[in-house]
Amino acid sequence: MTGPRIEETGSEETTRVETASLRTLVQYAGASGDFYEMHYDIPFAQARGHRELAVHGLLKTAWLGRLVEEWFAGRGAITVLDVSYRGMDFRDEPVTCGGRVTGRDGARVALEVWTASADGTRTTIGTAEVELTEGPV
Amino acid sequence: MTDTDDTGTVTGSFEALQAAVGWTAEQRVDVVERRHLRDYRRAIGADEDGTDVPVTITACFLTEPPTMPEALAYGMGWINGGDRFEVHRPLQLGDEVTSQLTFTGAQEKVGRTGTLALLTFVTEFRLPDGTLAVRHVGTRVRR
Structure with missing residues (x-):
């Protein structure tokens, strides 16, 4: 992953693949305090029509936040992260997390962010704003 | 309107x-x-040290899923619809934040799998001197 050349908005993007194991889901439940059974109790999830344990939406958002924070590390900070969940992702399945610079207004950089399941379906869509603390590199 | 689940059981109402x-x-x-930060960073795949x-750390300070009785009475379960984090002052290790989740709106829709309710919850996280650090808007779905 390299730093964005933000003067070329629209052409810079970064992606990373994350996979949540049962251990990941339990770790996230413990750290976040979200113990909704759909994320670790397979009979509970299946009784609600899900084929597998669902990845927490907020874990996917955390992955996106980390992606952007590490992308802009030392050069800026997220001021807004806004996502909408359009589909579920499930344990042990790869989730591609992506970010793309879409514009700049002064020190503020606008990004599109998303997650996609293995078949390419975008399961999370959203935007982020980064306030630069340094000029573009 | 009164909703029913898949078995025909009457559940909570949208009016409620x-x-x-x-x-x-x-x-x-x-x-x-520090310890909580380490656990959270590990859980999201970041360097735990x-x-x-x-x-997104304030996600840990939300009561999820929300405990509002009228929501729990509607439909069979929760789905997360969306999250928005507005950062006014980035949080740092050692910060203390006070927060209170507020239910701000409901919208009922008919989806492919039946009737559902979109619920909006807003939480402001403030520092001890009253400074707004983070505002979170969560859209939660009951169906």
Whole structure:
């Protein structure tokens, strides 16, 4: 992953693949305090029509936040992260997390962010704003 | 309107949800603690020894899923519809934040799998001097 050349908005993007194991889901439940059974109790999830344990939406958002924070590390900070969940992702399945610079207004950089399941379906869509603390590199 | 689940059982009403707008959860006080930060960073795949506080850390200070009775009475379960984090002052290790979740709106829709309710919850996280640090808007779905 390299730093964005933000003067070329629209052409810079970064992606990373994350996979949540049962251990990941339990770790996230413990750290976040979200113990909704759909994320670790397979009979509970299946009784609600899900084929597998669902990845927490907020874990996917955390992955996106980390992606952007590490992308802009030392050069800026997220001021807004806004996502909408359009589909579920499930344990042990790869989730591609992506970010793309879409514009700049002064020190503020606008990004599109998303997650996609293995078949390419975008399961999370959203935007982020980064306030630069340094000029573009 | 009154909703029914897949077995025909009558569940909570949308009118009850609308009437509950303004409901607040109990106020809570949380501290960004080193051990908790390590656990959270590990859970999201970050270097657990790092001290930068992820933008989404306040997710840990939300009461999820919300405990609002009118929501629990509607439909069979929760789905997360969306999350928005507005950062006014980035949190740091050792920060104490006070917050209170407020139910701000409900919308009922008919989807492919039946009737569902979109619920909006807003939580402001303030520092001890009253400074707004983070505002979170969560869209939660009951169906």
